[in-house]
Amino acid sequence: MAECFSLQNVLETFKSSLSDNKEVYIKYYIAGWRELVSFMNSLGTVFSFISKDAVNKIQILENFLASENGSHYLTIQSMLKFELDNELVDLTKRANHPESGCRTLLRLHRALLWLELFLERLRTSTEESKTSVMCSEAYNESLARHHAWIIRKATGVAFCALPGRDAFFEVMNAGSHEEVVNLLGEALPLISEVYQITEDLYAKNNLLELP
Numbered sequence: 001m002a003e004c005f006s007l008q009n010v011l012e013t014f015k016s017s018l019s020d021n022k023e024v025y026i027k028y029y030i031a032g033w034r035e036l037v038s039f040m041n042s043l044g045t046v047f048s049f050i051s052k053d054a055v056n057k058i059q060i061l062e063n064f065l066a067s068e069n070g071s072h073y074l075t076i077q078s079m080l081k082f083e084l085d086n087e088l089v090d091l092t093k094r095a096n097h098p099e100s101g102c103r104t105l106l107r108l109h110r111a112l113l114w115l116e117l118f119l120e121r122l123r124t125s126t127e128e129s130k131t132s133v134m135c136s137e138a139y140n141e142s143l144a145r146h147h148a149w150i151i152r153k154a155t156g157v158a159f160c161a162l163p164g165r166d167a168f169f170e171v172m173n174a175g176s177h178e179e180v181v182n183l184l185g186e187a188l189p190l191i192s193e194v195y196q197i198t199e200d201l202y203a204k205n206n207l208l209e210l211p
């Protein structure tokens with residue numbers, strides 16, 4: 001039987017992604033995303049275009065990890081060093097390395113900010129709150145500025161198909177509403193830490209606008 005989504009698993013994978021010296025293991029980072037994509041798939045086919053893109057990016061990183069250079073893709077830090085030292089990143093326009101690890105991970109990293117903002121809204125929401133509104137507010141404050149008009153429109157339509165707050169809490173499969181809120185309270189600082197470490201690293205290397 002297919003294993004169903006569990007918020008606890010997301011929490012565990014993001015926890016495992018941080019090394020003692022605060023490097024971010026790519027293997028666990030993408031495992032966290034795989035878990036989230038499986039959740040999104042359970043919400044309906046209207047989200048397929050989003051999950052296809054996410055899976056494609058996860059796959060690119062998994063391929064690097066499984067390649068002969070895999071050891072350089074252990075952490076986000078080692079990937080940046082390896083790709084920059086070997087000129088494997090298109091810095092100003094997509095050319096020889098259109099699918100570098102750095103630019104691919106940057107797309108997921110931007111989406112992680114959306115996730116953080118959305119989950120924080122969900123955590124502090126009330127019975128009257130609408131998931132579609134929380135989701136699009138989080139989107140407008142994060143990913144929207146990186147997306148073309150057509151993607152923003154399609155995304156807006158998909159958000160309207162989100163289940164209501166109660167149903168959403170059910171699918172999260174983490175117990176009562178109170179338990180979900182507590183688990184979100186545990187998961188958010190971790191997600192935020194992983195996000196900030198990555199953001200600082202990319203900023204330090206001037207990689208935040210990779211094409």
Ligand SMILES: CCCCCCCC/C=C\CCCCCCCC(=O)N[C@@H](COP(=O)(O)O)[C@H](O)/C=C/CCCCCCCCCCCCC
Nearest residue numbers: 007036037039040049050053054107108111114151155172
């Ligand atoms: C804890 C459970 C509750 C939360 C569940 C959230 C589940 C979310 C799962 C996956 C999120 C998808 C991540 C999407 C990554 C998008 C990366 C991106 O920005 N790609 C664009 C740019 O890529 P390049 O063209 O430069 O290669 C690409 O153009 C985008 C295409 C598709 C649209 C992406 C829309 C992203 C919206 C994120 C909100 C997802 C809403 C899910 C609702 C639960």
